[in-house]
Amino acid sequence: MDAVWNAVSKLYGEYGASRSGLKLIGYDAEKGLAVIRTLHTTVEMVRAALASITKIQDKPAAIHVLTISGTIRALNEKIKQ
């Protein structure tokens, strides 16, 4: 999650990061899947920040948004599909 926070604050500053309401809801290390909560008003901002990540702990990496949903239940259903 540090990489995500760093990316958001690098691109939008601490003020922008504070408006995003970012929170890690869950992380599955085996599948490499994470569920991140953000405000619906800052979805595009977080999407851009995630896309800007090229390294995690100095190792080359990329993060892609699989799907977006308003509730965690709907999100899980979308991921299962």
Add this chain to the structure above:
Amino acid sequence: MKKIYADLHLRPNLKDPEQVACMIRKASELGYSLIAMSLPSNFPEEKIHQLRNICNEAKVDFASRVDLKSQTSKGLINSLRKLRRRFEIISVMCESKHVARQAAKDRRVDLLNFPSPSFRRRFFDKAEAELASNSLASFEIDIEPLLILEGPTRIRLLSSLRREVVTAQAFQIPIVISSGASNELLMRKPRELAALASLFDLDKASAVEAVSRNPLANIERNREKLDPNFVAPGIRIVRRGKDC
């Protein structure tokens, strides 16, 4: 209706077939329906055919592209004369003002690309845009430098891009956003490229068009022109024979 997305600028190491195949598969996974790769001007036709086959297997459409890096405008004109009918997309890497101006007014150029992050070596100003508005060229923005650069260099690049996007929109020049990726870790989904475009104040609708409608329109137009039945815009040979 489902949107069709295109990434017109992939830059794999063509000497590494595994990386090429990997990037093609990745493009398919990320949701692209059409990709174009930068090929050397002397790239053999059979190898283009091989690339097309790999893309067909991955269910992605392939377009051939050449990046022209001429030092002089005369050199650019010569290259365009030789290569226009061989490649579906011709992009000019505008590294000097003379070349940029020539590329902007030449109707054989599809994409104007300004690879330098330094604002002194980016020549997309009002004069350039006015010339480009009378031709068919689109303004291409590669996202890779935004991912790689950091600190003041990236800040200055964003500032230049913001100014250039305003100029392009004022002169109604289509904007094409491409990944410019040299490896699969630098490839992004179309919606992610569009989200990154918000960093230089391109609105969401225009950004989505820049990864879908605008690049596809370029390809469609050129494929029509390269078709052996094409005569002129709106005129095609529909039948050949003695009674025609």
